[in-house]
Amino acid sequence: MQFREATPDERKLFYLEEWNKKDLPDFILHTLSLREFGFDYGEGPSHRYNQFMTVEQLSDFLKNRAPYAAYASVALYEQPSMRKGWLKSELVFDVDAKDLPIKTCGCSAGAVCEKCLDEARQIASMFAETLRSDLDLRNINFVYSGRGFHIRVNDDAIMTMEQTERTQIVEYVTGSIVPTDMTIAFGYSQVFRDRVARVFDRLDEQKLIEIGMRKALVQQLIKEKEKVIAMMRKGKLQDLQNFSGMGQKTFGQLVDYLMKLNSALTDGKVTIDTKRILRLPSSLHSGVSMKCVLVRDIEHFSIESAIPKFMREGK
Amino acid sequence: MFAPGYMAILDPFAPEAQDVVRSAPPLDSMPQEIVERAVDRVKWKSPKEMMVDATPRAIQNEILSFYLMCQGTAAVSYPYSREARLVTGAMRETIKYRMYELFKRGHEDICLDVVARSFRFVQLEHDGVVKLKNIEIPREDYFKLRDRRLAEDGIEIVDDRVLPQYVPKYAVRWTDLALLMRYRRVDLTKLYIVHGWAVITPRELWEIFANFIGAKTEEYIASLYERFSESGVPSKLLDSVGQRISALIPPEVELRERFRRVPIGKLRPEFFPPCVKKALGGVGAGVRNYAIAVLLTSFLSYARVSPSGKVATRMADFINDISVVREEIAPLITEAAEHCNPPFFKDHPQEKANVYYHLGFGMALEPRLEDSGKSKWYRTPNCGKIQISAPSLCEPDDFCRGRNIKNPLTYYYKCLAEQARPYTGD
Numbered sequence A: 001m002q003f004r005e006a007t008p009d010e011r012k013l014f015y016l017e018e019w020n021k022k023d024l025p026d027f028i029l030h031t032l033s034l035r036e037f038g039f040d041y042g043e044g045p046s047h048r049y050n051q052f053m054t055v056e057q058l059s060d061f062l063k064n065r066a067p068y069a070a071y072a073s074v075a076l077y078e079q080p081s082m083r084k085g086w087l088k089s090e091l092v093f094d095v096d097a098k099d100l101p102i103k104t105c106g107c108s109a110g111a112v113c114e115k116c117l118d119e120a121r122q123i124a125s126m127f128a129e130t131l132r133s134d135l136d137l138r139n140i141n142f143v144y145s146g147r148g149f150h151i152r153v154n155d156d157a158i159m160t161m162e163q164t165e166r167t168q169i170v171e172y173v174t175g176s177i178v179p180t181d182m183t184i185a186f187g188y189s190q191v192f193r194d195r196v197a198r199v200f201d202r203l204d205e206q207k208l209i210e211i212g213m214r215k216a217l218v219q220q221l222i223k224e225k226e227k228v229i230a231m232m233r234k235g236k237l238q239d240l241q242n243f244s245g246m247g248q249k250t251f252g253q254l255v256d257y258l259m260k261l262n263s264a265l266t267d268g269k270v271t272i273d274t275k276r277i278l279r280l281p282s283s284l285h286s287g288v289s290m291k292c293v294l295v296r297d298i299e300h301f302s303i304e305s306a307i308p309k310f311m312r313e314g315k
Numbered sequence B: 001m002f003a004p005g006y007m008a009i010l011d012p013f014a015p016e017a018q019d020v021v022r023s024a025p026p027l028d029s030m031p032q033e034i035v036e037r038a039v040d041r042v043k044w045k046s047p048k049e050m051m052v053d054a055t056p057r058a059i060q061n062e063i064l065s066f067y068l069m070c071q072g073t074a075a076v077s078y079p080y081s082r083e084a085r086l087v088t089g090a091m092r093e094t095i096k097y098r099m100y101e102l103f104k105r106g107h108e109d110i111c112l113d114v115v116a117r118s119f120r121f122v123q124l125e126h127d128g129v130v131k132l133k134n135i136e137i138p139r140e141d142y143f144k145l146r147d148r149r150l151a152e153d154g155i156e157i158v159d160d161r162v163l164p165q166y167v168p169k170y171a172v173r174w175t176d177l178a179l180l181m182r183y184r185r186v187d188l189t190k191l192y193i194v195h196g197w198a199v200i201t202p203r204e205l206w207e208i209f210a211n212f213i214g215a216k217t218e219e220y221i222a223s224l225y226e227r228f229s230e231s232g233v234p235s236k237l238l239d240s241v242g243q244r245i246s247a248l249i250p251p252e253v254e255l256r257e258r259f260r261r262v263p264i265g266k267l268r269p270e271f272f273p274p275c276v277k278k279a280l281g282g283v284g285a286g287v288r289n290y291a292i293a294v295l296l297t298s299f300l301s302y303a304r305v306s307p308s309g310k311v312a313t314r315m316a317d318f319i320n321d322i323s324v325v326r327e328e329i330a331p332l333i334t335e336a337a338e339h340c341n342p343p344f345f346k347d348h349p350q351e352k353a354n355v356y357y358h359l360g361f362g363m364a365l366e367p368r369l370e371d372s373g374k375s376k377w378y379r380t381p382n383c384g385k386i387q388i389s390a391p392s393l394c395e396p397d398d399f400c401r402g403r404n405i406k407n408p409l410t411y412y413y414k415c416l417a418e419q420a421r422p423y424t425g426d
Helices: A008-018 A055-065 A114-134 A163-174 A188-201 A205-210 A215-223 A225-233 A237-242 A248-263 A268-272 A309-313 B015-022 B032-043 B056-076 B082-104 B108-115 B139-152 B174-182 B202-231 B236-246 B251-264 B274-280 B288-305 B323-339 B350-358 B383-389 B398-402 B408-420
Strands: A037-040 A047-050 A069-073 A075-079 A084-089 A091-096 A140-144 A148-153 A277-279 A293-295 B121-123 B125-127 B129-132 B135-137 B170-173 B192-194 B197-200
Touching: A008 A055, A008 A309, A069 A075, A084 B398, A091 A114, A091 A163, A091 A268, A114 A140, A114 A148, A114 A163, A114 A188, A148 A277, A163 A188, A163 A248, A163 A268, A163 B174, A188 A225, A188 A248, A205 A215, A215 A225, A225 A237, A237 A248, B015 B056, B032 B056, B032 B082, B032 B236, B056 B082, B056 B202, B056 B236, B082 B108, B082 B202, B082 B236, B108 B202, B129 B139, B135 B139, B170 B174, B170 B202, B174 B197, B174 B202, B197 B202, B202 B408, B274 B288, B274 B323, B274 B408, B288 B323, B288 B350, B288 B383, B288 B408, B323 B350, B398 B408
Parallel strands: none
Antiparallel strands: A037 A047, A037 A069, A069 A277, A075 A084, A091 A148, A140 A148, A140 A293, B121 B170, B125 B129, B129 B135, B170 B197, B192 B197
16 A cells, blocks of 8 residues: 555546545535534645535636645535534544554554554444444444544434533543443443553553653563453452552552553544535545545445546556 | 412522512612522521522522622632532532422422423333333342442442332433533433433432523523623622632632642633634724724633633733743734735834733733723623624534524633533543
8 A cells, every 4th residue: 555645637537537526425515514624735624614505516627726635624514615514523533553651563653554554443443332332322423534544423412512511422432531330231331441541552662761760660561461351351450559660659550651652543633613614525635635425334434435546547 | 388489499590580570679789688599598507598488588598699699700710710610519519408308398390390390201100010001120120229328328228218219200301301411411321211311319300400400500600691791890899709608618628729720820722713813813894993993901810810710800810920922822813914905003103002901900011910991891792792703703513503602701711611621431
């Protein structure tokens, strides 16, 4: 898989020959005229306050202008072109492969490979499962954004919620608060246990030493990783203090670190921002020459479906 | 049997309560017993005081005294003031106690009927195993939830009367708790949520519902403040009720508030609403007079002084040092006037005196404390008025829209209150 910047001609080619209004997800199509659109012509998404009454208008615009990037608001407004009369906003999670707190692929920070993209896919799937099974939310959509995944929840039960409520949802879904009782089988305790066990599984010696833990203890924890993970899954996190050298202070440091990593799995600022604009599904991510596409089956997502023709033909 | 409308004693915003309000006597002829109850209810401690007889007259007294208490509070303070917090705290305790008492007397049904109007809830099934809508709740979880709640309340020995309050019995939809999440009265990560339902004990149900009524009361008082800003000086009765409530603030709370207010009593420009920020940056001809002499003058003075304890007619009733006006409020107004295009006071030097006139110091250029009250201290105009008089000033942001703000001061006080609200999750 090769990521490279698209040329202006390739952008034009994409919008003229490949972009199709049928690739717009229903949740955008059905609310098109209520959304604010933003465009980037190479200097960032600074062209905002656009409204399209019909999909044909949007189509003409994209074909004529072939923007570097196209965005649509997560919010619905009475007057999107003035960003006035806020009605409601999707609940979104942005899982960006380039910003994952732990990368097991060897990619440098800010870079993306197939392995870290797959890691982002797994995280998005895991978050959606919590939203679906714990919080019983419906109409959960996945979008491949070019460098990661967006979860976009269009459930009326939460769309009028404000920043404070959304902050609490992020905390719940990412597992970034220590639960009152870690041993309770269902509910948030289970989410927390799963998240800390998962993140610990991906840690290496170096990371743990970096937070100031003693090398001997770190080596012991890594050597007995399976046992540690089993403790975490059972909610017996306190038992980690039985490891020699794991005093209360070090234990607290470790738990804080794991929670910090959990909270970094998604960009919380995106979730709580009710007037955010997100990359428009169906549009071209010109920075990596990939299509931003709706993902119907997250478990079997193939990046092939996001490669634009000009990249295939250029192979 | 309860009289029709008894539900209103648990929810003063219910339609039954609205019916009572509609048929209420005018404020001037409000019976003394209602006036006394409006003040007394803030200091209720005993069950006898909090419970209401199931007679139409008792229900009417209860509802009217609640509304009089709220209106009196709004008349002499500002949204989210210590008076407002005292009143909402008392309301929360009253509702919680009433729920408890009605449960104890075997009237769970009436409580659940009231709750069902605001929250979707179900009862857990006990059929050998505990089930929530066909989902089996592990026995261990069931007992852990009970023990956790007992531990939270510091209860070690339980009897047959206490125990049922702590046993998981209901489940409410977590999405219906949004208002409480907004007020940080509910933490999502502390709830036991299964498939969208938060499993709770009777005690938690009372707390959730009492907090819900408390939050609605707080919002109601804020809306009254906006209404009074529109209609001018509140009546003598409301002033008197409000002053008596204000006098009930425990000295330690007042002291704590004062200390808290020393550093933040100073203006916090980061919490100013968009219209005020715009006015401070200077505006063009046409709206200068309104932006400077009307909006900024009233907003900055009320925001800085935060009049509390009596109806605000004279600034001297709330400050004892004129430097608050000369050194804190006036320079901001002068600077904003300078930023106008063309500079406002250069064009209209007489408007400088008009600023002090709007602050209540008469036509003065060097105001003294003793001049306070020579003219009217103008209240901050509501958003509706600003939109009509100076539409270019009004560019609502998310906070204005999301919180349905109707007065620039409500925006400011609400931001301050939310910032001050403790939250363990941060």
